[in-house]
Amino acid sequence: MGDFDFSVIADNLPFLWQGLQLSLWLTLLAIIGGIVLGTLLALMRLSGLWWLALPAAGYVNLIRSVPLILVIFWFYFLVPLALGRPIGGFYSALIAFVMFEAAYYSEIIRAGIQSIRQGQVHAAQAVGLSYWQTQRYVVLPQAFRNMIPILVTQGIILFQDTSLVFVVSLRDFMTASSIVARTEGRLVEMYIFAALVYFVICFAGSLFVRRLKKASTA
Template structure:
């Protein structure tokens, strides 16, 4: 079931999942749930598939010899995971987790499709209030770019800092 869930969610565009959840869940339960609640639940369900796959890959990236070494020392499975495998796996998966978080930040603009309030919607409202919609959208694009570029640069620096082989 987990494999079907992860592969299924990773095979569907996020905007489709947002729209399906926003339109189908109220029809199934018989009452509206709101755009913001729909967006939050959708992001949790969608990103869980990506984050779980990153975790799985990070754990599998630890060489089997490390697992055997922990077992040879008489560690239980949980001790081995806690003291040997997960510290090494976390080092491997941290840059990818942070990159996925940047992607999540970029994807929040998709809730615009269901009318939820996000940063893009805020810029749209400001643009309408000041009579400058084009400038507002350009400012939003610049802010997204600056934030994502800065975060990407920090992830790259972190990756260089924690790299074992330089």
């Protein structure tokens, strides 16, 4: 414990910062992709048309019963095979995260849509709005406003999940920390540092969610 060496962190800060940037980019893009695809899945499930609802429900339940690591392995294997050429680890990982998180986002969004009272939908139809107009101008804006805290919470979970790209050696913050830890032989310092960085970011995020919740109930 006495020979704790913090200089190893300072020396490798640019490398670690690159890793963290990749983690943050992956998180941001996966959140956007996940919410878009998740909204689509939620609308399919609530469409009342069985040939839309059934595949969406099947997809969501399938993804929600397998581990993220397995999904990452799947897409690392499938994406280059389907495209016939390698497209790089980052895009394979991004596709895996979007497909995986969409299932979780769709459950949140579905609950959010269902929390909008039916009277609003009837009123929208009564004034002559089409299905898509009703969703676009009446249901989704209100649903998303109610859902913001949960969506952000899911975003924090997603940020933590990005550390799993470690299993395919994509250089995010976790993999970068691990590379430094091994090459410098400083496992204790590096993993404690990694834990601290993740903690600070995620804890700040959860404080932000708490403020959002207070703001929405006030």
